[in-house]
Amino acid sequence: MSTPVTVSVDCPAKTNLTLEVGPSHAEWGGRHELDTIYCAVSLTDTVTATAKPAGAGFSLDLAGEHLGDLASSSSDMRRNHAVLALFAMAEAAGREPDVALTIEKRIPVGAGLAGGSADAAATILALNALWELDWPLDRLREVAATLGADMPFCVAGGYAHGTGYGEIIETIPDDSDAARALREQGYAGSLLVGAYQAQLSTPEVYGEFDVVGAGDGDRNHLQKAAVSLHPRSGTAIREALAAGATHAFVSGSGPSVVAFTPTPAIRRDVIAAWERSKAVDRIIAAEAPAAPSVSVTVAR
Ligand SMILES: C[C@](O)(CO)[C@H](O)COP(=O)(O)OP(=O)(O)OC[C@H]1O[C@@H](n2ccc(N)nc2=O)[C@H](O)[C@@H]1O
Ligand SMILES: Nc1ncnc2c1ncn2[C@@H]1O[C@H](COP(=O)(O)OP(=O)(O)OP(=O)(O)O)[C@@H](O)[C@H]1O
Structure with a gap:
């Protein structure tokens, strides 16, 4: 070997x-x-x-x-x-x-x-x-x-x-029912990441959450705290949803925003809205879900 x-x-x-x-x-x-x-x-x-x-x-x-x-x-x-x-x-x-x-x-x-x-x-x-x-x-x-x-x-x-x-x-x-349900709800396939030059510190966002709590109906309980520290993330979410994204939310402790875009036309509309308003600094196209890949080089 x-x-x-x-x-x-x-x-x-x-x-x-x-x-x-x-x-x-x-x-x-x-x-x-x-x-x-x-x-x-x-x-x-x-x-x-x-x-x-x-x-x-x-x-x-x-x-x-x-x-x-x-x-x-x-x-x-x-x-x-x-x-x-x-x-x-x-x-x-x-x-x-x-x-x-x-x-x-x-x-x-x-x-x-x-x-x-x-x-x-x-x-x-x-x-x-x-x-x-x-x-x-x-x-x-x-x-x-x-x-x-x-x-x-x-x-x-x-x-x-x-x-x-x-x-x-x-x-x-x-192949589980839970994964099928996530796919059916639109949490799969193409997405856009709205990224920022600014960083948020995770402990600071949890600290803000301890003060402001979760927003009504937010699936991400840290979203309200992240948006209060970085309001542009809130603007980007509203614009992505208005442009037809199936879901748009703060990623984890933020400030990045993830928008699931079910069709190429919707993807283009979200990009156009973000570019027009400058609600994000950078737009990165990606897919979900994904997995790590390992590649090994051996001694000859
Ligand atoms: C916001 C998330 O990304 C959501 O997945 C994570 O909860 C954060 O995960 P992480 O960055 O790997 O967090 P860690 O490096 O373990 O902890 C960093 C700091 O975040 C806060 N923290 C993290 C995880 C957690 N369940 N509760 C917390 O309050 C704490 O202040 C902690 O000192
Ligand atoms: N390899 C690394 N890549 C990114 N950040 C790192 C790394 N090593 C240490 N750090 C420090 O960790 C801090 C958090 O960076 P990271 O990019 O992991 O944040 P995050 O995505 O908000 O984390 P999470 O979502 O896990 O809370 C940064 O301030 C950075 O300086």
Whole structure:
């Protein structure tokens, strides 16, 4: 058998098709109880992990046009979610973190699309292959859950039901009645992501939720808080719905907006409305649901 030398993983962003927020729990570090339907979106970051010689340590290279606060000189590489995932996997596997990581970032940063979690999940999947661990999904999710609420979902993508603080994942298989119902309700196929230069901090949005609560009829309980901190997201939602989107909502903790567009004509109308009003800074076309993909290069 040939040894893997480089593993590349394309890992999708996530959104929440429903996000019910309950009380916060001190034993979860102040995190809130959640009941959510996660959905992975085919807007991916690519994480590449390459074996380095023993004792060489780790390195991280970031590429992409929209790196948000990751581009600033004060951004600490050792706090990057991918690097935290490398250290967590090294500890769990009893290995040294002698790995070069590169991230090609396409998922907007601090956008409610779980870009950092996707990079961590991609790193976990890459190391599982690079180190030939062959651990099952549940074991990978256990490592992911030590790092963040969204990460266990991101390891497999698709649709899933999340409870606890978001880390308890029950997959919704493609051929299940629940997945069929989501597709019939229009939560599948083409969508547009309205993205912003501005970032929202997830703890700040939960803090605002604790003050303003959920909006009447909102399937995403964080939407009202996100829109109160970033009103342009509310404008983008109204415009997408007026242009015929089946659903339009703040993604997770925002500020990004996701609009499901059932036909090419509606997609064009939503794009035209957003371009005219400048309610969003950038428009990204994607599909849902999506899943990570792993590609392995072996030594010759
Ligand atoms: C908004 C969502 O993206 C929806 O899926 C997630 O709940 C956030 O997931 P995440 O960014 O992976 O969150 P973590 O990194 O675990 O936590 C960051 C911070 O968000 C808040 N947080 C997060 C998850 C949760 N269930 N309740 C919370 O109140 C807490 O202030 C926490 O300190
Ligand atoms: N690999 C990474 N990609 C993106 N952000 C990262 C990464 N590592 C650390 N971060 C930090 O995490 C913060 C949140 O970024 P991220 O893009 O994950 O936000 P988010 O999509 O709002 O998260 P979520 O939806 O999971 O709450 C940013 O301020 C960023 O500096």
